[in-house]
Structures are given as C-alpha cells and as structure tokens.
Amino acid sequence: MTDQRSFARTVIALSLAVIACCVLTFTIMLLAGSPAVQPQRVLDQEALARAVLNHAESDSSFAKPPTIDDVSCPASIPVEAGREFECNVGVGTGNTGGRAWVKVKIKDDQGDLSMD
Structure with a gap:
C-alpha cells in the first residue's frame, strides 16, 4: 500500500513539473512576441545626418559647403510613421556661413523619410 502511495505522489509531482x-515555455514565447518586450527601433543617427546634409546641400546656398559635423538632429528618434522633427544644418557664423532647418517626417514604420 505504501508503494502505491509513493508511486502516485511521484506521478503527481512529475505531472505538476x-x-x-x-x-x-508558453509565457516566454508569448512575451518574446509582444511588442512591449522588444526594444524600440530608432533612426540611425549617421544615416539621418547624411540624408539631411544631402537635402540641405541641394536646397540651400551656403558660403562654405556644410559637412556631416554641421548637422544636428535630435537623438534616439523612435521609428513611428508620421513622426516629425527638425534638424539644423549650420556652417560658420554671420555672413561667413549659413544655417538651414530641415523638417523631417518619417513616412512609414520602415524608417523611410521625407524632408522639406
């Protein structure tokens, strides 16, 4: 009789385990697929600065051509369709340089941009 109880307890314990x-496992799989757990995607700062620089060079007349170091954009911008922000392209001071503000809009969740 004792062996049967011991066996039953073992089976129950293994079943619960x-x-x-x-x-x-189900909880981990559920959370891994949840957007709240995945890290937020942000724009690549260097690629953003290059795109803004290319846009500013084609639309603005600077006394001295701007470089990538002259571009200033907000940091860690989340990739969200419709988000808008401004970047500054500034070269020198006064009459020896130039300054332009480039309005950037994220077109879709893939990070495609439009600039004005």
Missing part, C-alpha cells in the same frame, strides 16, 4: 514547464 511538466505542467509548470509548459506554462513557463
């Missing part, structure tokens, strides 16, 4: 492992 298997169920706990299944629940834990």
